[in-house]
Amino acid sequence: MFRFADWLIDDRALSQLSCHGCGTLLAPLLVTMFHTLMRLLALMALLAITANAQTRNQVGLSLPERARQLEPYFVDSARRYSIDPRILRILCFMESRYRVNAVSPKGARGPMQLMPDTARRYGVINPHEPKQAIEAAAQYIRDLLAKFRGRLDLALAAYNAGEGTVQSFLTGRPLVLPSGRVINPNRVFTGGVPPYKETQNYVRQAFTILRVSAPLASRSTKTSTLTAAQFGNRDFTFDVTVEDSTSKALAEQTAFIAVP
Secondary structure, eight states: OOOHHHHHHOHHHHHHHHHHHHOTTTHHHHHHHHHHHHHHHHHHHHHHHHHHHHHHHHTTOOHHHHHHHHHHHHHHHHHHHTOOHHHHHHHHHHHHTTOTTOBOTTSOBTTTTBOHHHHHHTTOSOTTSHHHHHHHHHHHHHHHHHHTTTOHHHHHHHHHHOHHHHHHHHHTOOEEOTTSOEESTTOOOOSSSOSOHHHHHHHHHHHHHHHHSSOGGGOOSHHHHHHHHHHHSOOOSOOOOOOHHHHHHHHHHTGGGGOO
8 A cells, every 4th residue: 555645755666556556567657757747846946936036136117217128139139040139129119118027918928918829920938027928929030021011011011910910911812720710801901000090000119219219220239230221211100200299208118218
């Protein structure tokens, strides 16, 4: 007769129990499964501890202070993937206001609000861990810019609404999702940005913040020069125009986005 606690921690007991109940051939398999389960539980506990620590570090911090905490990750990831760091700052500002513990009703998580499929695609284990999340977001934006030939408006729209949705409205072809839902069934052509108010406002806000922060062309890094060319020479879907009061308010709220 085996006590549960003895069986839980004693591999030999587990092997014996397996042998008596299932035969000697299954014993090694059960032992392996047991060890795998223990490793997974340990990993889950570690991730939970890390997430809680990150959340505690942000308690009581203002928005600019939270932004400064994440700044090293923005700079490092932007340099690695040759994108302007302000794009990452703006995405994080709009997605979570720099909160590492953010969770959306749709299941997006972390400071960059990565959906589970996107997190898996870029190898993210814990989307609430800033380094992992910002690194994945930088890769994703780089890939979206490549996919949409440098059009920042479409890359931003895809980050918000999904690249398949943007492609559908860029080509005027319907997109059938795995769930059976059809995107753009009427074959509407918008030039790429979906006719969704949320996505349109998302792109407008991003471009407004870009334009009220330091000019891209004034920055001297290689990544900024590349982005400046993309930003200045393209006819974007939206011509962003804001009143002076709105522009001033955004400039004050997001002044830290243009830090050198």
